[in-house]
Amino acid sequence: MLVAEMNTGRIDAFTAERGPTYYCPKCRGEVILKKGRKVVHHFAHKPPTTCSWANGETRAHMESKIVLAEALKERGLRAEVEFVVNTLLGDRRADVMAWSPKGLQIAFELQHTPIGLSEIERRAVSYSKAGIAQIWIPFLQAKVWDDGASRPSGWFVERYSPRQFERWVHGFNGKNGMWMYDPKEKLFWMGRLAGHQTYVEESTWYSEGGEENYSGGFWKFSKRFKELSLEGPFKADDLLIDITRRRAFSSSGYNWPAAKVARFIVRDPAP
Ligand SMILES: [Zn+2]
Numbered sequence: 001m002l003v004a005e006m007n008t009g010r011i012d013a014f015t016a017e018r019g020p021t022y023y024c025p026k027c028r029g030e031v032i033l034k035k036g037r038k039v040v041h042h043f044a045h046k047p048p049t050t051c052s053w054a055n056g057e058t059r060a061h062m063e064s065k066i067v068l069a070e071a072l073k074e075r076g077l078r079a080e081v082e083f084v085v086n087t088l089l090g091d092r093r094a095d096v097m098a099w100s101p102k103g104l105q106i107a108f109e110l111q112h113t114p115i116g117l118s119e120i121e122r123r124a125v126s127y128s129k130a131g132i133a134q135i136w137i138p139f140l141q142a143k144v145w146d147d148g149a150s151r152p153s154g155w156f157v158e159r160y161s162p163r164q165f166e167r168w169v170h171g172f173n174g175k176n177g178m179w180m181y182d183p184k185e186k187l188f189w190m191g192r193l194a195g196h197q198t199y200v201e202e203s204t205w206y207s208e209g210g211e212e213n214y215s216g217g218f219w220k221f222s223k224r225f226k227e228l229s230l231e232g233p234f235k236a237d238d239l240l241i242d243i244t245r246r247r248a249f250s251s252s253g254y255n256w257p258a259a260k261v262a263r264f265i266v267r268d269p270a271p
Pocket residue numbers: 024025026027028029045051052053054
Protein backbone atom coordinates (compact mmCIF):
# COMPACT_ATOMS: atom_id res chain seq x y z
CA MET A 1 0.00 0.00 0.00
CA LEU A 2 1.39 3.38 -1.00
CA VAL A 3 -0.86 5.71 0.94
CA ALA A 4 -1.54 5.80 4.69
CA GLU A 5 -3.19 8.22 7.03
CA MET A 6 -1.81 10.31 9.83
CA ASN A 7 -3.36 13.01 11.96
CA THR A 8 -2.92 15.57 9.20
CA GLY A 9 -4.50 13.48 6.43
CA ARG A 10 -3.31 11.25 3.60
CA ILE A 11 0.38 10.71 3.11
CA ASP A 12 2.27 8.72 0.51
CA ALA A 13 5.15 6.45 1.39
CA PHE A 14 7.56 8.42 -0.76
CA THR A 15 7.04 11.63 1.24
CA ALA A 16 6.61 9.95 4.63
CA GLU A 17 9.48 9.87 7.10
CA ARG A 18 10.22 7.33 9.77
CA GLY A 19 8.96 8.31 13.20
CA PRO A 20 5.26 9.22 13.23
CA THR A 21 2.56 6.61 13.55
CA TYR A 22 0.72 5.82 10.35
CA TYR A 23 -2.65 4.17 9.95
CA CYS A 24 -4.41 2.12 7.28
CA PRO A 25 -7.15 4.21 5.67
CA LYS A 26 -9.47 1.21 5.72
CA CYS A 27 -9.14 -0.61 9.06
CA ARG A 28 -7.39 2.23 10.97
CA GLY A 29 -4.84 -0.33 12.13
CA GLU A 30 -1.23 0.73 12.46
CA VAL A 31 0.97 0.36 9.39
CA ILE A 32 4.73 0.47 9.18
CA LEU A 33 6.67 2.55 6.70
CA LYS A 34 9.00 0.42 4.58
CA LYS A 35 11.77 2.33 2.90
CA GLY A 36 14.66 0.56 1.30
CA ARG A 37 16.92 0.89 -1.68
CA LYS A 38 15.45 -2.01 -3.56
CA VAL A 39 11.84 -1.99 -2.48
CA VAL A 40 9.21 0.48 -3.53
CA HIS A 41 8.55 2.70 -0.54
CA HIS A 42 5.31 1.46 0.94
CA PHE A 43 3.34 0.79 4.10
CA ALA A 44 2.68 -2.65 5.55
CA HIS A 45 0.19 -3.63 8.23
CA LYS A 46 1.56 -4.39 11.65
CA PRO A 47 0.74 -8.05 12.25
CA PRO A 48 -1.58 -9.60 13.15
CA THR A 49 -4.21 -8.11 10.89
CA THR A 50 -7.34 -9.29 9.15
CA CYS A 51 -7.59 -6.22 6.91
CA SER A 52 -8.27 -7.04 3.26
CA TRP A 53 -5.91 -4.25 2.22
CA ALA A 54 -3.08 -6.14 3.91
CA ASN A 55 -3.15 -8.88 1.30
CA GLY A 56 0.13 -9.25 -0.46
CA GLU A 57 0.30 -6.74 -3.24
CA THR A 58 2.98 -7.25 -5.84
CA ARG A 59 5.88 -4.89 -6.01
CA ALA A 60 5.23 -4.58 -9.74
CA HIS A 61 1.71 -3.38 -9.07
CA MET A 62 2.91 -0.71 -6.65
CA GLU A 63 5.59 0.36 -9.11
CA SER A 64 3.12 0.68 -11.96
CA LYS A 65 0.97 3.10 -9.97
CA ILE A 66 3.99 5.27 -9.25
CA VAL A 67 5.21 5.20 -12.86
CA LEU A 68 1.83 6.33 -14.11
CA ALA A 69 1.07 8.91 -11.43
CA GLU A 70 4.51 10.50 -11.80
CA ALA A 71 4.09 10.82 -15.58
CA LEU A 72 0.70 12.46 -15.12
CA LYS A 73 2.02 14.91 -12.52
CA GLU A 74 4.98 15.67 -14.77
CA ARG A 75 2.59 17.18 -17.30
CA GLY A 76 0.83 19.26 -14.71
CA LEU A 77 -2.17 17.09 -13.93
CA ARG A 78 -3.31 16.32 -10.44
CA ALA A 79 -2.83 12.59 -9.89
CA GLU A 80 -3.18 10.48 -6.74
CA VAL A 81 -2.30 6.84 -6.17
CA GLU A 82 -4.78 4.62 -4.28
CA PHE A 83 -7.46 7.25 -4.29
CA VAL A 84 -10.54 6.26 -2.34
CA VAL A 85 -13.86 6.57 -4.15
CA ASN A 86 -16.61 6.20 -1.57
CA THR A 87 -19.19 4.86 -3.97
CA LEU A 88 -16.98 2.00 -5.20
CA LEU A 89 -17.87 -1.47 -3.98
CA GLY A 90 -15.22 -3.92 -2.86
CA ASP A 91 -11.79 -2.32 -2.68
CA ARG A 92 -12.71 1.35 -2.89
CA ARG A 93 -9.32 2.50 -4.10
CA ALA A 94 -8.68 3.46 -7.70
CA ASP A 95 -5.06 2.53 -8.45
CA VAL A 96 -4.46 6.00 -9.84
CA MET A 97 -6.94 8.86 -10.06
CA ALA A 98 -6.20 11.83 -12.28
CA TRP A 99 -8.11 15.05 -12.91
CA SER A 100 -8.41 16.55 -16.37
CA PRO A 101 -7.81 20.31 -16.67
CA LYS A 102 -11.62 20.66 -16.73
CA GLY A 103 -11.90 18.68 -13.50
CA LEU A 104 -13.12 15.38 -14.92
CA GLN A 105 -11.92 12.41 -12.84
CA ILE A 106 -10.15 9.59 -14.64
CA ALA A 107 -9.61 6.27 -12.84
CA PHE A 108 -6.73 4.03 -13.93
CA GLU A 109 -7.00 0.37 -13.03
CA LEU A 110 -3.69 -1.42 -13.48
CA GLN A 111 -4.61 -5.08 -13.46
CA HIS A 112 -1.75 -7.33 -12.42
CA THR A 113 -3.77 -10.24 -11.11
CA PRO A 114 -6.88 -11.54 -12.84
CA ILE A 115 -10.18 -10.02 -11.74
CA GLY A 116 -13.49 -11.87 -12.00
CA LEU A 117 -16.01 -10.84 -14.63
CA SER A 118 -18.72 -9.89 -12.16
CA GLU A 119 -16.26 -7.81 -10.14
CA ILE A 120 -14.90 -5.90 -13.12
CA GLU A 121 -18.42 -5.29 -14.39
CA ARG A 122 -19.57 -4.06 -10.99
CA ARG A 123 -16.59 -1.74 -10.67
CA ALA A 124 -17.08 -0.36 -14.16
CA VAL A 125 -20.73 0.36 -13.35
CA SER A 126 -19.82 2.24 -10.16
CA TYR A 127 -17.27 4.39 -11.95
CA SER A 128 -19.81 5.09 -14.63
CA LYS A 129 -22.52 6.06 -12.13
CA ALA A 130 -20.08 8.39 -10.37
CA GLY A 131 -19.32 10.10 -13.70
CA ILE A 132 -15.69 8.99 -13.51
CA ALA A 133 -13.93 8.08 -16.76
CA GLN A 134 -12.05 4.76 -16.59
CA ILE A 135 -9.20 2.94 -18.23
CA TRP A 136 -8.39 -0.70 -17.53
CA ILE A 137 -4.79 -1.71 -18.20
CA PRO A 138 -3.97 -5.44 -18.02
CA PHE A 139 -0.38 -6.39 -17.19
CA LEU A 140 1.45 -8.28 -19.91
CA GLN A 141 2.45 -11.75 -18.77
CA ALA A 142 6.06 -12.85 -19.27
CA LYS A 143 4.96 -15.69 -21.58
CA VAL A 144 3.92 -13.13 -24.19
CA TRP A 145 7.62 -12.53 -24.85
CA ASP A 146 8.38 -16.26 -24.99
CA ASP A 147 5.48 -17.11 -27.29
CA GLY A 148 5.73 -14.17 -29.67
CA ALA A 149 8.03 -12.60 -32.20
CA SER A 150 9.14 -9.15 -33.17
CA ARG A 151 7.23 -7.30 -35.90
CA PRO A 152 8.04 -3.93 -37.49
CA SER A 153 5.18 -2.35 -35.51
CA GLY A 154 6.08 -4.06 -32.25
CA TRP A 155 5.37 -7.62 -31.15
CA PHE A 156 3.08 -10.40 -32.33
CA VAL A 157 1.75 -13.51 -30.59
CA GLU A 158 -0.02 -15.87 -32.96
CA ARG A 159 -1.56 -18.13 -30.33
CA TYR A 160 -2.54 -16.11 -27.29
CA SER A 161 -5.08 -17.34 -24.78
CA PRO A 162 -6.59 -14.12 -23.37
CA ARG A 163 -7.71 -14.11 -19.78
CA GLN A 164 -11.42 -13.53 -19.31
CA PHE A 165 -10.99 -10.03 -17.93
CA GLU A 166 -8.76 -9.15 -20.89
CA ARG A 167 -11.54 -10.13 -23.25
CA TRP A 168 -13.81 -7.89 -21.20
CA VAL A 169 -11.38 -4.94 -21.35
CA HIS A 170 -10.87 -5.41 -25.08
CA GLY A 171 -14.64 -5.41 -25.61
CA PHE A 172 -15.09 -2.41 -23.32
CA ASN A 173 -12.69 -0.37 -25.45
CA GLY A 174 -14.27 -1.47 -28.73
CA LYS A 175 -12.26 -0.72 -31.82
CA ASN A 176 -9.61 1.10 -29.83
CA GLY A 177 -7.93 -2.07 -28.60
CA MET A 178 -6.49 -2.14 -25.10
CA TRP A 179 -3.48 -0.61 -23.46
CA MET A 180 -1.27 -3.09 -21.64
CA TYR A 181 1.63 -2.66 -19.25
CA ASP A 182 4.96 -4.46 -19.20
CA PRO A 183 6.03 -4.59 -15.55
CA LYS A 184 9.60 -5.57 -16.38
CA GLU A 185 10.44 -2.58 -18.56
CA LYS A 186 7.75 -0.32 -17.09
CA LEU A 187 6.48 0.47 -20.57
CA PHE A 188 3.06 0.52 -22.20
CA TRP A 189 1.89 -1.33 -25.32
CA MET A 190 -1.22 -0.95 -27.44
CA GLY A 191 -2.73 -4.43 -27.69
CA ARG A 192 -5.28 -5.77 -30.16
CA LEU A 193 -6.89 -9.19 -30.26
CA ALA A 194 -7.97 -10.77 -33.51
CA GLY A 195 -9.36 -14.17 -34.48
CA HIS A 196 -6.86 -17.00 -34.54
CA GLN A 197 -7.52 -19.67 -37.13
CA THR A 198 -6.55 -23.28 -36.72
CA TYR A 199 -6.35 -25.83 -39.51
CA VAL A 200 -8.54 -28.89 -39.11
CA GLU A 201 -6.56 -31.71 -40.71
CA GLU A 202 -8.18 -33.54 -43.57
CA SER A 203 -9.08 -37.13 -42.83
CA THR A 204 -10.57 -39.95 -44.87
CA TRP A 205 -12.37 -43.06 -43.73
CA TYR A 206 -14.57 -45.76 -45.22
CA SER A 207 -18.09 -46.44 -44.02
CA GLU A 208 -19.46 -49.98 -43.80
CA GLY A 209 -20.75 -49.91 -47.34
CA GLY A 210 -17.25 -49.12 -48.56
CA GLU A 211 -18.06 -45.49 -49.22
CA GLU A 212 -15.19 -43.05 -48.87
CA ASN A 213 -15.77 -40.13 -46.45
CA TYR A 214 -13.83 -36.94 -45.95
CA SER A 215 -13.71 -34.44 -43.17
CA GLY A 216 -11.53 -31.55 -42.12
CA GLY A 217 -9.27 -29.79 -44.53
CA PHE A 218 -10.42 -26.32 -43.57
CA TRP A 219 -9.59 -23.43 -41.28
CA LYS A 220 -11.75 -22.50 -38.33
CA PHE A 221 -11.62 -19.80 -35.72
CA SER A 222 -10.36 -20.97 -32.35
CA LYS A 223 -12.51 -20.23 -29.31
CA ARG A 224 -9.59 -20.32 -26.94
CA PHE A 225 -6.84 -18.61 -28.89
CA LYS A 226 -6.58 -15.16 -30.34
CA GLU A 227 -3.82 -13.33 -32.14
CA LEU A 228 -2.35 -10.58 -30.03
CA SER A 229 -0.67 -7.66 -31.80
CA LEU A 230 1.24 -5.25 -29.64
CA GLU A 231 2.22 -1.84 -30.87
CA GLY A 232 4.95 0.00 -29.01
CA PRO A 233 6.50 0.17 -26.54
CA PHE A 234 5.71 3.61 -25.17
CA LYS A 235 6.86 5.43 -22.09
CA ALA A 236 4.14 6.83 -19.85
CA ASP A 237 5.52 10.30 -20.65
CA ASP A 238 4.67 9.86 -24.34
CA LEU A 239 1.00 9.13 -23.75
CA LEU A 240 -1.81 11.64 -23.66
CA ILE A 241 -5.32 10.90 -22.45
CA ASP A 242 -8.43 11.03 -24.54
CA ILE A 243 -11.96 10.37 -23.33
CA THR A 244 -14.83 8.92 -25.31
CA ARG A 245 -18.23 7.57 -24.36
CA ARG A 246 -19.51 4.10 -24.99
CA ARG A 247 -22.99 2.60 -24.86
CA ALA A 248 -24.11 -0.36 -22.81
CA PHE A 249 -23.82 -3.69 -24.58
CA SER A 250 -24.05 -7.36 -23.68
CA SER A 251 -22.82 -10.35 -25.64
CA SER A 252 -21.93 -13.98 -24.87
CA GLY A 253 -21.99 -13.53 -21.12
CA TYR A 254 -20.11 -10.23 -21.10
CA ASN A 255 -21.76 -7.00 -19.95
CA TRP A 256 -20.34 -3.60 -20.65
CA PRO A 257 -22.03 -0.56 -19.14
CA ALA A 258 -22.49 2.81 -20.77
CA ALA A 259 -19.40 4.67 -19.59
CA LYS A 260 -16.80 7.32 -20.15
CA VAL A 261 -13.82 5.43 -21.48
CA ALA A 262 -10.35 6.89 -21.19
CA ARG A 263 -7.57 5.77 -23.51
CA PHE A 264 -4.05 6.79 -24.25
CA ILE A 265 -3.08 8.46 -27.46
CA VAL A 266 0.53 8.70 -28.47
CA ARG A 267 1.93 12.17 -28.32
CA ASP A 268 3.36 13.35 -31.65
CA PRO A 269 7.11 13.25 -31.61
CA ALA A 270 8.64 16.67 -31.28
CA PRO A 271 9.33 18.15 -34.75
ZN1 LIG B 1 -6.01 -2.09 6.98
